[in-house]
Amino acid sequence: xxxxxxxxxxxxxxxxxxxxxxxRAAFYDLDGTLVDLNLVHAAVFTLANVGEWSGRVSYxxxxxxxxxxxxxxxxxxxxxxxxxxxxxxxxxxxxxLFSLGEEYCDRILAAHLFPRAxxxxxxxxxxxxxxVLVTGSPDFIVAPLARHLGIADFAANRFVFSRGxxxxxxxxxxxxxxxxxxxxxxxxxxxxxxxxxxxxxxDSHYDTAFLAALGHPVAVNPDRRLRAAALSRQWPVIHxxxxxxxxxxxxxxxxxxxxxxxxNHDSERSTRGSDGAA
Amino acid sequence: xxxxxxRLKELKTAELRHEVGARSDLVVxxxxxxxxxxxxxxxxxxxxxxxxxxxxxxxxxxxDPLADPDQAIRYALLHxxxxxxxxxxxxxxMRVTIAIDDISLPLPQMRRPDIRERLLNQVxxxxxxxxxxxVHLVIATSLHRRMTEAEIRRVVGERAFKQYWPDRLYNFDAxxxxxxxxxxxxxxxxxxxxxxxxxxxxxxxxxxINLVPMDGGHKSVAVGLAPYQSLRHHHNVGTLRDSHxxxxxxRSALHRxxxxxxxxxxxxxxxxxxxxxxxxxxxxxMMDFLHKNEDHFTDWDRTRLRGFxxxxxxxxxxxxxxxxxxxxxxxxxxGVWAGDTETVHQKALARxxxxxxxxxxxxxxxxxVGVPYICxxxxxxxxxxxxxxxxxxxxxxxxxxxxxxxxxxxxxIICHPLRDEFHPEHHPSYIEFFHRCLAETTDAVELEKNFxxxxxxxxxxxxxxxxxNAYHGxxxxxxxxxxxxxxxxxGRVIAAGCEQPEVAARLGWEAADTLDEAIAMATSxxxxxxxITYLHLPPLVIADVE
Numbered sequence: 001x002x003x004x005x006x007x008x009x010x011x012x013x014x015x016x017x018x019x020x021x022x023x024r025a026a027f028y029d030l031d032g033t034l035v036d037l038n039l040v041h042a043a044v045f046t047l048a049n050v051g052e053w054s055g056r057v058s059y060x061x062x063x064x065x066x067x068x069x070x071x072x073x074x075x076x077x078x079x080x081x082x083x084x085x086x087x088x089x090x091x092x093x094x095x096x097l098f099s100l101g102e103e104y105c106d107r108i109l110a111a112h113l114f115p116r117a118x119x120x121x122x123x124x125x126x127x128x129x130x131x132v133l134v135t136g137s138p139d140f141i142v143a144p145l146a147r148h149l150g151i152a153d154f155a156a157n158r159f160v161f162s163r164g165x166x167x168x169x170x171x172x173x174x175x176x177x178x179x180x181x182x183x184x185x186x187x188x189x190x191x192x193x194x195x196x197x198x199x200x201x202x203d204s205h206y207d208t209a210f211l212a213a214l215g216h217p218v219a220v221n222p223d224r225r226l227r228a229a230a231l232s233r234q235w236p237v238i239h240x241x242x243x244x245x246x247x248x249x250x251x252x253x254x255x256x257x258x259x260x261x262x263x264n265h266d267s268e269r270s271t272r273g274s275d276g277a278a
Numbered sequence: 279x280x281x282x283x284x285r286l287k288e289l290k291t292a293e294l295r296h297e298v299g300a301r302s303d304l305v306v307x308x309x310x311x312x313x314x315x316x317x318x319x320x321x322x323x324x325x326x327x328x329x330x331x332x333x334x335x336x337x338x339x340x341x342d343p344l345a346d347p348d349q350a351i352r353y354a355l356l357h358x359x360x361x362x363x364x365x366x367x368x369x370x371x372m373r374v375t376i377a378i379d380d381i382s383l384p385l386p387q388m389r390r391p392d393i394r395e396r397l398l399n400q401v402x403x404x405x406x407x408x409x410x411x412x413v414h415l416v417i418a419t420s421l422h423r424r425m426t427e428a429e430i431r432r433v434v435g436e437r438a439f440k441q442y443w444p445d446r447l448y449n450f451d452a453x454x455x456x457x458x459x460x461x462x463x464x465x466x467x468x469x470x471x472x473x474x475x476x477x478x479x480x481x482x483x484x485x486x487i488n489l490v491p492m493d494g495g496h497k498s499v500a501v502g503l504a505p506y507q508s509l510r511h512h513h514n515v516g517t518l519r520d521s522h523x524x525x526x527x528x529r530s531a532l533h534r535x536x537x538x539x540x541x542x543x544x545x546x547x548x549x550x551x552x553x554x555x556x557x558x559x560x561x562x563x564m565m566d567f568l569h570k571n572e573d574h575f576t577d578w579d580r581t582r583l584r585g586f587x588x589x590x591x592x593x594x595x596x597x598x599x600x601x602x603x604x605x606x607x608x609x610x611x612x613g614v615w616a617g618d619t620e621t622v623h624q625k626a627l628a629r630x631x632x633x634x635x636x637x638x639x640x641x642x643x644x645x646x647v648g649v650p651y652i653c654x655x656x657x658x659x660x661x662x663x664x665x666x667x668x669x670x671x672x673x674x675x676x677x678x679x680x681x682x683x684x685x686x687x688x689x690x691i692i693c694h695p696l697r698d699e700f701h702p703e704h705h706p707s708y709i710e711f712f713h714r715c716l717a718e719t720t721d722a723v724e725l726e727k728n729f730x731x732x733x734x735x736x737x738x739x740x741x742x743x744x745x746x747n748a749y750h751g752x753x754x755x756x757x758x759x760x761x762x763x764x765x766x767x768x769g770r771v772i773a774a775g776c777e778q779p780e781v782a783a784r785l786g787w788e789a790a791d792t793l794d795e796a797i798a799m800a801t802s803x804x805x806x807x808x809x810i811t812y813l814h815l816p817p818l819v820i821a822d823v824e
Contacts, residue, residue: 116745123737199738216710218738219702234698234713236706238742 024197026124027184029210030135030142032203033220034121035112036242040070042141043085045108046100050092063088078176078206082136082157083169090168094161101140109145114240117201117220121149129199134184134210136175155183180210201238205229304636304819306571308332313572316583317793318648318815319775320661320695321598322590323568325583326793332810333642335683336571337819340557341633343610347393350614351400354552358617359625364401364483364550370409372480375473376401377418377450377503381425381433382654384489384556389606393554395435397485397614401552402438414475415447418484418502421509421750422655423704423743424449429658452505453744460507461546464538468511473503477547484619486553490818491630492524492676494553495623496540497533504539506734506752512536513756515722519763523676525820527627540619551619553626555612557633558817562608568816602651603658634820638683641823642811644800645684646774646793647674648693650815655749655757660701663781664708664754666694671761671771674813681823683811687769689800693793695777696785703747707739711754712784720786722762730755770803772796 031038047059066084073081089097121131133146133154142156158171173179188195196215200207205225211217212233219230219237230237308315308328315334317324328334344350355364368374378394381387398415405413415438417425431439434447450473451457459474476482476499484502488494501509511517512535520531527533543549561568565586567579575583590598613629615622651661653669661669670692675682684690700709715729730752733739739751764771765786772789773782774796779789790796801808813819 116741120737120741123741127735127737129737216738230702234700234709235702236709236738236742236748237702238738238746 022197023191023193024129024199025132025188025191025193026121026129026199026201027132027134027180027210027214028117028121028200029180029202029204029207029220030133030137030145033201033240034114034117034133035109036114036240037109037112039082039085039137041108042104042137043088045104046092046097047088049100049103050096059088059092078136078204079174079179082174082176086138086157086159086166086170087168089159089166092166094159094164094166097138097140097159097166098143101138102144104141105144105148109141110148112242114242117240118149120238124199125150132187134175134180153187155180155187177206178209180207181213184210184213202226211235304336304338305638306334306336306573308334313575315572315812315814316568317646317693317812318650319693320649320697321595321602321651323583323587324648324693324775324793325587328646328812329797329810332646332812333638334812334814335636335638335819335821336814337558337569337817338633338636339569340559340610340817341612343557343559343612344614347396347611347614348400350611351397351552354614354616355400355404358550359615359621360618361550361616364404364616365408367481367548367550368405368408368410371412372410373412373478374405374410374414374481374483375476375479376413376415376483376485377473377476377499378415378434378485379487379493379498379502380417380419380422380449381429381657382422383487383493384607384609385652385654385657386560386603386605386607387432387657388556388609390432391435392433393487393556393609393611394433394485395438396611397552397554398434398438401483401485402441413442413446414479415442416473416475416503417447417449418498419450419452420502420504421452421506421743421753421756423747423749426747450503451744452750453740458505458507461542464535464542466511466535466538468535468539469507470500470539470542471505471508472499472543472547476503479547481548481550483550484552486551486626488553488555488626488630490525490634491527491627491820492530492533494626495527495533495537496543496619497536498551498553499543499547499549499619500536500539506750508539509756510730510734510752511539513759515726515759515762518759519766521676521763523678523682523763524673524760525676526679529679544619549619550616551622552614552616553622554614555626555629555633556609557612559610560607560817565605599651599660631820634818635679635822636819638811638821638823640809641681641685642683642688643685643804643808644689644691644797644810645675645768646691646693646797646810646812648815649674655753656701656704659704660699661694662700662705662708662712663696663698663785664705664712664757666692666696667785668757668760670694671764671768672757673760674815675761675764675768677813677819678821678823682764682767683813683821683823684768686767689770689772689804690764690768691772691774691790691793691796691800692787693774695775696773696781696789698778698781703742704749705754706742706748707733707736707751708749708754708757711758716758716784720784722759722765725755725758770800772799 028034047063069084073084131151135156139156139158142154146154157175159166160169160171198214199216200211200214201218201220202211203221208229217235219226219235314325314327457474458471459477461470463469484498486494486498512532517531522529567582615625649666649669653665656665734752736751742748743750771787773787774790774793776782776789782789
């Protein structure tokens with residue numbers, strides 16, 4: 001599976017067998033959902049920074065030659081897009097990719113996270129909804145970002161390497177379209193989670209199946225076709241922006257939202273009326 | 279200087295001056311020769327024959343508006359009730375907050391200039407004249423959706439918008455802990471929270487519009503600038519069940535609770551309340567036939583009605599909605615008062631009842647109402663099934679004083695197509711409420727116990743409320759509780775003209791294809807001698823049931 005970091009592996013011990021509290025998860029797509037960048041940007045950054053100048057030019061030219069195929073693939077099938085896109089990485093060393101992934105995350109990706117998206121992710125986590133990344137981006141980029149966000153589990157695309165170098169092929173399953181839904185289903189089964197209690201956030205119509213598999217799908221900055229699907233399926237629609245929203249004052253402290261502690265649920269509140277008369 | 283409205287006639291029902299049509303009586307019995315009646319039906323209007331003997335209650339015609347509203351506002355600011363004039367309360371270094379009623383009032387939106395713009399212009403000018411520059415304008419949305427930039431601009435007018443937006447003119451945020459302050463508890467244990475800015479101001483000025491008697495008074499500040507922590511003490515099943523009705527503040531536990539909170543707020547906040555009342559002139563020009571008794575329709579009125587029906591039928595849903603929500607009503611201001619909240623509200627209430635109240639003898643076995651395309655919570659949005667329930671059982675059932683229009687155990691017929699349609703950006707939590715919670719139970723107590731807290735604290739809904747334009751996650755619960763007195767009172771609810779019977783079933787209602795079928799279903803149980811009453815809208819009417 002394209003899971004790089006499962007909770008079970010990360011914390012070193014299996015979850016308790018008879019835990020009474022229901023576990024919930026929120027599955028986030030990455031490109032366009034949590035960050036305002038896309039896969040192509042990450043690919044160009046990586047290819048523009050591999051090896052010496054001659055190598056970079058060669059990789060970028062190879063990438064440029066693929067642009068018509070990428071365009072066609074984007075129109076037809078996200079899996080095909082991923083396959084064509086990652087062919088351009090053939091020959092890049094594993095070490096270099098992971099090192100560039102760290103750099104890309106620190107220098108670019110972290111600065112392009114939607115602030116409100118991170119805020120929502122943290123609010124969900126505070127409410128006991130564990131974040132999980134499910135993205136078609138490559139694992140060498142997603143892993144450092146997951147660490148940055150404190151996310152234990154993620155699903156991302158992985159290269160097949162041969163003798164330490166990328167072959168240009170992706171390991172199955174390729175994280176795109178329906179595969180995301182299948183992965184979520186497997187993940188939920190392994191972690192004893194009911195998908196009906198889970199939230200999903202994505203931006204592309206290619207993620208319709210992924211969102212439909214979850215009990216609480218949310219379209220984030222949806223493209224035209226996902227927006228139409230969201231309208232017809234009655235999914236909530238959220239818009240994240242890089243700049244502060246208009247109409248929201250800058251001095252609002254996003255960490256100052258109300259918590260359950262602020263609400264005294266034990267205080268006088270009766271279905272017999274606030275007068276206490278009836 | 280006499281009050282500008284002093285020249286208004288002290289009106290009696292039978293003597294009301296009729297601006298639109300001529301009505302000699304506001305309660306009419308249908309006979310064999312009677313014309314069909316206009317009934318609101320979502321984004322359309324039905325024109326239906328009602329059974330002989332049906333009692334039709336018409337709203338009183340609009341009172342004459344004030345000839346010079348600006349002069350009336352000036353007078354109110356200079357001659358407030360039980361308070362010093364506004365200018366006498368000002369000093370240059372003081373902090374002032376102006377809270378403004380949100381887009382839920384009036385319905386439909388009023389023609390420009392909005393009353394709030396008129397009020398703001400004079401209040402802001404007075405503040406400027408006396409050197410007060412620490413002024414914030416807060417839209418008192420409570421848990422309603424944030425108004426958009428364009429909506430705010432339309433309500434407050436260009437002058438205030440250009441000067442204050444966005445740093446000093448903004449929507450209230452009931453989920454920003456830093457923006458809230460707790461003032462204490464009432465003697466009934468109700469926590470009173472309020473906008474911190476309002477609490478820390480030397481003067482809080484509230485600009486209100488009273489469309490119906492439910493509005494205004496202590497409810498303006500205690501609800502409009504309050505978060506969930508406060509609202510849950512009166513927006514709950516028990517309190518609303520004990521409200522008979524929402525339109526009669528003297529018999530409403532909801533109002534008693536907000537009054538208690540308001541009094542506590544008054545102990546620490548200096549409030550200068552400005553209340554206004556508008557007449558019932560909801561439709562004018564080519565649409566004024568909607569105010570008429572159909573028995574007095576001319577050929578021109580019938581032609582306009584048919585033309586309107588044809589146009590609405592032939593538009594796409596989206597276009598029809600856009601056209602209707604862009605319509606602006608020619609409401610006229612019929613009163614403005616300023617000063618002490620309670621005194622001001624009593625005067626406003628008297629004027630509002632003068633406009634709306636119609637004496638009615640006895641209750642009916644069957645009450646027919648038509649739910650229009652708009653309610654306070656779907657301005658520029660979709661009237662979803664939960665809101666249809668709130669409008670039918672919550673608002674229209676409660677349009678009474680003394681006793682409900684329909685007898686206990688009687689039947690309510692609600693005309694609406696009832697489509698499974700929701701606005702995904704304005705009403706996200708409604709969707710889950712309808713499809714998940716109502717699928718489990720329609721019992722308000724169960725819903726409150728099992729789901730309310732989860733929705734109120736849901737991070738996604740809170741996020742959409744704070745940064746998008748969504749109603750708060752808990753709002754659909756309040757809409758459901760709103761219909762609770764009616765659910766406790768009536769025996770049966772039938773949705774007439776229902777296009778999706780499963781939607782009616784989800785609400786716990788029965789479905790009928792047509793109004794005739796609904797009436798037949800009701801009379802099959804209650805008998806052919808059952809008393810039928812049709813509450814004629816638009817505009818609005820409050821029945822004083824003897």
